[in-house]
Amino acid sequence: MKKNYFVPVLLSSALVLSSFSAANALAAPPDQPGKPWNETGSVPVFVKEKFGEKQVGNAAAHALDYLKKIEKQIGVANPDKNLKVKNIQKDSLGMKHVRFNQTVKGIPVEGSEVVVHYNKQDELVSVNGSHIPEATEEIDTSAAVSEAAAVEAAKKAVNAPAQLEETPLADLVIYPFEGTNHLAYKVNVNFLGEKPGNWFAFIDAKSGETIDQYNALMHVDNHHESVGTGVLGAQRKIHTTRTQLPSQGTIFSLSDTSHAGLQGIFTYDANDGKIFSNNSASWKDEYQHAAVDAHYNSEVVYDYYLEEHGRNSLDDKGMAIVSYVHYGDNYNNAFWNGRQMTYGDGDGSYMVPLSAGLDVAAHEMTHGVITNSANLQYRFQSGALNESFADIFGALIDSEDWEVGEDIMGPGAKADAVYRSAV
Known part of the structure; x- marks a missing residue:
């Protein structure tokens, strides 16, 4: 206990x-x-x-x-x-x-x-x-299962796709579960796809059986100097990278490396996995709107944590801030998957592209801050606290009101008032 x-x-x-x-x-x-x-x-x-x-x-x-x-x-x-x-x-x-x-x-x-x-x-x-008082020296800490075998067991347990964007991470731990202290591999399996996941699976290091597992994909909830135009028509000043390519001429990309000590702010298209690029410094094409908002909002949230709390990026060590937009099909949600922010486009009725909401971006990036500080486990009471802190900082950074997600509600949802409130 x-x-x-x-x-x-x-x-x-x-x-x-x-x-x-x-x-x-x-x-x-x-x-x-x-x-x-x-x-x-x-x-x-x-x-x-x-x-x-x-x-x-x-x-x-x-x-x-x-x-x-x-x-x-x-x-x-x-x-x-x-x-x-x-x-x-x-x-x-x-x-x-x-x-x-x-x-x-x-x-x-x-x-x-x-x-x-x-x-x-x-x-x-x-x-x-x-x-855990019961976790004592009497526990046998010699593993009978290899780390590689544990990773394969974890991938199978969480139905991971064959191709993974990130190599699964495994650590040997003592895992207290249902009254027993198990020697286990804690395996983090992270993937996108139709059903994205940031799974943690605990594989018994003696038997190879799955002890426990949970998905720590952090949603907004289970419903939820270039110039560009955002989803709602706002004009955004965004930092991009200009590159001269022999075969294509001048290309601008949503890659911001202008901040000292920060690896950069990068915005990707989830449909092809590439950083957004444009042959002009003016980002006005409709398909680019969600990317413009994600890129702009990422910098606003980065600036807030740096200026108000002296925190350099999500891990306070200047880690890259990465966003993916146009995720899924009519996907009414956004999430932090342990490494990046990902935004759906909404269905056009209940929600518009979720990157349009500064408080949504702040909410997701705050999950990143929590992952890299208190690292509250994303379930039970600690999971509720994780969501609560993300809501509060979402409302603080988008300081017009205490509502979270009101800007990404579509015409079909107006009668339902706001998405959620941090009050």
Whole structure:
């Protein structure tokens, strides 16, 4: 059973609340054992500027040393042996976050993470996360199935097409499922086609059987200096690349490499898999409208995350921002598939091409940000939070209202009001 916890740090020499129980979501005051933290205004301790010890030396080493001190409170046995540093992040408030993965003999435990937080003065303020107490050294971590065999089993389990755009990725993990901690290959199978997928399949490393699988294709929902014209007639200023070709003359493409530190913004035609090109700097052909909007909106969202949050692209490392338009036949949806944005053209009645909506693009790109930060699993409660955050940022970036998708509703859907609301 996974255990979640939150440990606020106090100024007292004890450093943690003595009544803390790893089974509680929040620590409880000594006089209210078993109840969530509920001081005035329900504000956690660390927000009230009650801080713990100051970091000395390496942050990861200091955080691990602290976790060893509170081993009994959080229930993570032998932290120095069973926790591995995932990364150290510093946010715009100056806070530092040291993230650990729970491991068994060096193999990560799926769904577990422990985070130690420091304020901008390098004072330790809280610990939160979740771990699997039953994932212990007693688990046999020798695989009887090869990685290649696991990949083939995963492809079969998710009905993947014969030709894949991306090579499946496989990692050996400990996978807690229905009361058992399995040694498994976590295989990511990603493909487009008639029924696109961003599947994660867990293949038992002992038997080769499929333990679990889910599709993390992130939809808007299950319904949903060149100049160009967008779907709704708006004139867009877009960054393109100009190339002189001996046989074709001057060609312009929807390839924007004008941003320092960014690999680029690229917009493709899903029908032929090629970047959109044009023999003029004026993009006015009707077939180009959806591409113009996708290209323009991608840059708007990129600029927002860079200017408002100091984030360089979806992964904060300048990864390329890739969009495909004209996907499917009368496809009333858009999605992030773990690597790119893909937009349908709608059916012309209920929806118009979905790339026309800035909030739709912002929603999908925010899924990309989530994939590359919190990486919330796209199912159950974490999946709901994933969608909620994407809606909220969609509405923040397209700041005219709190509605999401109102601009891509077709004439046949007007009576149904807006697509969804972030309120």
